[in-house]
Amino acid sequence: xxxxxxxxxxxxxxxxxxxxxxxxxxxxxxxxxxxxxxxxxxxxxxxxxxxxxxxxxxxxxxxxxxxxxxxxxxxxxxxxxxxxxxxxxxxxxxxxxxxxxxxxxxxxxxxxxxx
Amino acid sequence: xxxxxxxxxxxxxxxxxxxxxxxxxxxxxxxxxxxxxxxxxxxxxxxxxxxxxxxxxxxxxxxxxxxxxxxxxxxxxxxxxxxxxxxxxxxxxxxxxxxxxxxxxxxxxxxxxxxxxxxxxxxxxxxxxxxxxxxxxxxxxxxxxxxxxxxxxxxxxxxxxxxxxxxxxxxxxxxxxxxxxxxxxxxxxxxxxxxxxxxxxxxxxxxxxxxxxxxxxxxxxxxxxxxxxxxxxxxxxxxxxxxxxxxxxxxxxxxxxxxxxxxxxxxxxxxxxxxxxxxxxxxxxxxxxxxxxxxxxxxxxxxxxxxxxxxxxxxxxxxxxxxxxxx
Numbered sequence: 001x002x003x004x005x006x007x008x009x010x011x012x013x014x015x016x017x018x019x020x021x022x023x024x025x026x027x028x029x030x031x032x033x034x035x036x037x038x039x040x041x042x043x044x045x046x047x048x049x050x051x052x053x054x055x056x057x058x059x060x061x062x063x064x065x066x067x068x069x070x071x072x073x074x075x076x077x078x079x080x081x082x083x084x085x086x087x088x089x090x091x092x093x094x095x096x097x098x099x100x101x102x103x104x105x106x107x108x109x110x111x112x113x114x115x
Numbered sequence: 116x117x118x119x120x121x122x123x124x125x126x127x128x129x130x131x132x133x134x135x136x137x138x139x140x141x142x143x144x145x146x147x148x149x150x151x152x153x154x155x156x157x158x159x160x161x162x163x164x165x166x167x168x169x170x171x172x173x174x175x176x177x178x179x180x181x182x183x184x185x186x187x188x189x190x191x192x193x194x195x196x197x198x199x200x201x202x203x204x205x206x207x208x209x210x211x212x213x214x215x216x217x218x219x220x221x222x223x224x225x226x227x228x229x230x231x232x233x234x235x236x237x238x239x240x241x242x243x244x245x246x247x248x249x250x251x252x253x254x255x256x257x258x259x260x261x262x263x264x265x266x267x268x269x270x271x272x273x274x275x276x277x278x279x280x281x282x283x284x285x286x287x288x289x290x291x292x293x294x295x296x297x298x299x300x301x302x303x304x305x306x307x308x309x310x311x312x313x314x315x316x317x318x319x320x321x322x323x324x325x326x327x328x329x330x331x332x333x334x335x336x337x338x339x340x341x342x343x344x345x346x347x348x349x350x351x352x353x354x355x356x357x358x359x360x361x362x363x364x365x366x367x368x369x370x371x372x373x374x375x376x377x378x379x380x381x382x383x384x385x386x387x388x389x390x391x392x393x394x395x396x397x398x399x400x401x402x403x404x405x406x407x408x409x410x411x412x413x414x415x416x417x418x419x420x421x422x423x424x425x426x427x428x429x430x431x432x433x434x435x436x437x438x439x440x441x442x
Contacts, residue, residue, distance in 0.1 A: 074317075077313055077316070077317065078313065078317070081309055081310050081313040081314075082310075084309050084310065085307060085309075085310045088307060
């Protein structure tokens with residue numbers, strides 16, 4: 001029982017860490033603000049669920065688990081809201097979510113209109 | 116071992132962040148990096164087992180200071196002006212100072228060394244006597260509130276003086292035209308429906324958590340400084356969501372100033388009450404028939420004073436920045 005819980009929580013936490021890593025790579029490599037934020041925010045939400053569930057399994061039935069749940073609820077409420085606020089602010093300040101725009105460098109030199 | 120590795124990792128990122136803050140010319144980026152710097156510092160304090168300091172650093176450094184810096188940034192330029200000359204002298208001074216400081220660390224005792232002078236002086240006495248004299252589990256609160264009551268009183272007056280100073284400096288210019296405010300209010304966060312809804316949901320819980328930190332400070336990490344900052348964060352969030360006018364309607368300026376003065380006065384009066392009841396200034400033992408209970412009553416009262424002053428000061432400073440017209 002103990003071992004099963006340990007393995008399960010280990011799997012959850014490692015997967016969560018992996019999600020953070022993927023989000024970080026995405027935030028560095030994707031071309032514009034919307035795609036970057038997409039990478040960072042979705043993976044972060046998933047990672048916080050996984051990591052905190054993993055820690056909860058370690059904590060067992062105790063006060064710590066309830067505190068961790070409160071933290072999880074807080075993160076689930078604020079994380080996506082913050083991403084939304086950033087995206088909305090970017091949109092209001094005039095950044096267009098342009099699918100053709102592949103990189104920030106190319107965005108500055110407009111491509112020739114295709115006939 | 117793992118703590119050391121983690122600590123070195125955190126300190127490395129800390130140095131990288133500090134260099135990035137110095138190098139960037141975009142002040143907006145610098146403010147965000149300062150926030151990250153504070154958060155890393157808080158994590159550092161936490162792995163050094165200084166939970167109280169970590170809480171303060173996270174609430175004030177990463178939270179409120181960022182908002183106040185952004186408020187200041189709204190009044191000035193976004194970019195640092197390029198400095199072309201006269202950098203050699205500061206560079207030389209900083210280099211020499213850094214060398215001296217690094218050289219001085221060679222004489223420092225190792226991290227966590229039990230034979231270090233700091234652990235040989237009064238710390239063992241505090242640890243030994245706190246359960247007996249004060250009867251509360253959190254020694255940090257006992258040291259802050261009772262053994263070092265004068266220091267904490269001084270800190271409260273520093274916060275008080277700083278708040279008055281900032282208010283004097285900021286009220287020198289023109290305040291924002293009141294007639295425009297209705298206009299600004301209607302714009303508000305109209306486009307930000309989701310943050311507004313979620314924020315409204317969070318504000319009461321943030322204030323509640325602040326009160327928990329305030330009154331649980333004797334049993335766990337926390338106390339007046341942290342609680343004041345957390346409650347101020349909640350109210351600043353309200354001000355950001357609902358507009359400054361609405362926040363001032365809920366907590367007018369004169370109430371905030373009353374908090375700044377009242378908290379410091381409460382602290383002082385607890386000290387004076389001790390004198391009137393036959394003890395020394397800031398000796399809480401005489402506040403109740405049982406000296407241990409008296410100490411606890413005293414700590415609760417002065418922590419409340421600290422919290423009220425800190426909360427009032429931070430909110431006053433925030434509103435002072437928000438009320439300024441961008442020039």
